[in-house]
Amino acid sequence: MYPTVYLRRDRKPRVEAGHPWIFQSEIGRIAGEAGPADIVRVVNHAGAFLGVGYINDRSQIAVRLLSRTDEEVNAQFFRRRLLDAWSLRKQTVGRSSNCYRLVYGEADGLPGLTVDIYDRYASVQVLALGMERWTDVVVEETREMLGLAGVILRHDVPVRQLEGLPLEVRFATAEFDPVVAVQENGFSMTVDLWQGQKTGYFLDQRENRAYIAPFVGEAAVLDCFSHTGSFAVHAAGYGAKEVTAVDISRQAVLGTLKNAANNGFASTIKAVESNAFDFLREASDAGHAYDVVILDPPAFTKNKHAVPAAKRGYKEINLRGLKLTRRGGFLITSSCSYHLSREEFLGVLAEAARDAHRQVKVVAVRGQGGDHPILLAAPETEYLKFVVAQVF
Numbered sequence: 001m002y003p004t005v006y007l008r009r010d011r012k013p014r015v016e017a018g019h020p021w022i023f024q025s026e027i028g029r030i031a032g033e034a035g036p037a038d039i040v041r042v043v044n045h046a047g048a049f050l051g052v053g054y055i056n057d058r059s060q061i062a063v064r065l066l067s068r069t070d071e072e073v074n075a076q077f078f079r080r081r082l083l084d085a086w087s088l089r090k091q092t093v094g095r096s097s098n099c100y101r102l103v104y105g106e107a108d109g110l111p112g113l114t115v116d117i118y119d120r121y122a123s124v125q126v127l128a129l130g131m132e133r134w135t136d137v138v139v140e141e142t143r144e145m146l147g148l149a150g151v152i153l154r155h156d157v158p159v160r161q162l163e164g165l166p167l168e169v170r171f172a173t174a175e176f177d178p179v180v181a182v183q184e185n186g187f188s189m190t191v192d193l194w195q196g197q198k199t200g201y202f203l204d205q206r207e208n209r210a211y212i213a214p215f216v217g218e219a220a221v222l223d224c225f226s227h228t229g230s231f232a233v234h235a236a237g238y239g240a241k242e243v244t245a246v247d248i249s250r251q252a253v254l255g256t257l258k259n260a261a262n263n264g265f266a267s268t269i270k271a272v273e274s275n276a277f278d279f280l281r282e283a284s285d286a287g288h289a290y291d292v293v294i295l296d297p298p299a300f301t302k303n304k305h306a307v308p309a310a311k312r313g314y315k316e317i318n319l320r321g322l323k324l325t326r327r328g329g330f331l332i333t334s335s336c337s338y339h340l341s342r343e344e345f346l347g348v349l350a351e352a353a354r355d356a357h358r359q360v361k362v363v364a365v366r367g368q369g370g371d372h373p374i375l376l377a378a379p380e381t382e383y384l385k386f387v388v389a390q391v392f
């Protein structure tokens with residue numbers, strides 16, 4: 001029998017509604033000895049069962065629920081969860097892509113775990129102490145299930161320190177070349193699993209990159225915050241006559257040039273090493289214009305307190321982007337900041353349009369791909385905003 005966590009009577013019924021997190025302030029008492037990362041049963045103040053999960057008294061999120069069934073958590077449990085996740089991805093990831101998110105943490109019933117697949121390799125990220133104990137099981141079950149050639153652990157995310165976990169990047173299997181080639185929407189992309197952004201690549205935009213096809217044909221395209229050129233390659237592949245990809249990272253620029261060459265677009269894509277804010281300001285001040293402007297910046301805020309500053313940043317780049325878009329052309333813009341809501345992001349775009357003296361017609365508002373499913377009871381699982389707007 002697992003130790004039992006009793007919740008306070010006076011808390012909000014968030015857990016009963018399906019949210020998998022239990023905060024320290026919501027715990028009334030614990031019956032039995034529960035050490036860090038141990039599995040516990042969770043009940044309400046009256047003893048009614050709510051779920052089983054793992055506990056960490058070092059974290060503000062004290063318990064993360066794994067199941068709403070009173071069951072044993074063991075290797076077989078994780079195998080079932082991984083099989084369920086794989087079944088969903090087989091339905092949501094097209095055959096023209098062999099890179100996708102296999103496990104999206106809480107949304108797949110495995111809180112604190114990310115598993116990204118890059119062809120025959122996996123990049124695994126564990127963000128919670130309770131999940132750390134099961135890392136070897138996750139790696140072995142995933143490797144066996146998908147017949148993987150290698151797995152790397154990308155444990156270099158600062159949030160791990162809040163759980164009392166070290167930062168590291170290491171191989172979980174025999175070493176292999178971490179620079180791998182994958183197929184996304186039929187295009188070849190080179191991904192560095194050891195030091196690339198996130199787990200190596202921005203998989204959450206896969207469906208949105210395919211969505212730009214109708215808007216970029218014969219267009220002059222500006223792609224800012226381009227990373228290794230994923231949007232640039234898609235734009236060129238969908239018929240853009242020229243693409244300018246801008247990123248502040250020299251490594252990212254070299255990656256863009258490599259991906260452009262690998263797909264036969266070396267003459268179409270020009271990669272520029274520059275601060276995107278500076279490039280946008282200088283280009284708009286100089287009166288340059290493009291048929292399509294793509295903005296895919298990193299998150300400008302990691303907490304609620306930084307939202308005002310983030311709004312200013314988003315307004316600045318979108319105002320400049322609007323000024324750089326020819327009338328009748330398209331601004332394609334994103335935010336991956338969870339703390340900035342969809343409504344707030346659209347409000348920022350409206351303010352930018354007003355100050356840029358442009359009219360904006362929103363064609364689409366989209367989110368992350370189907371391999372990043374949203375758990376309705378946990379709004380934290382929905383974060384990406386992707387807007388296609390025609391500019392007049």
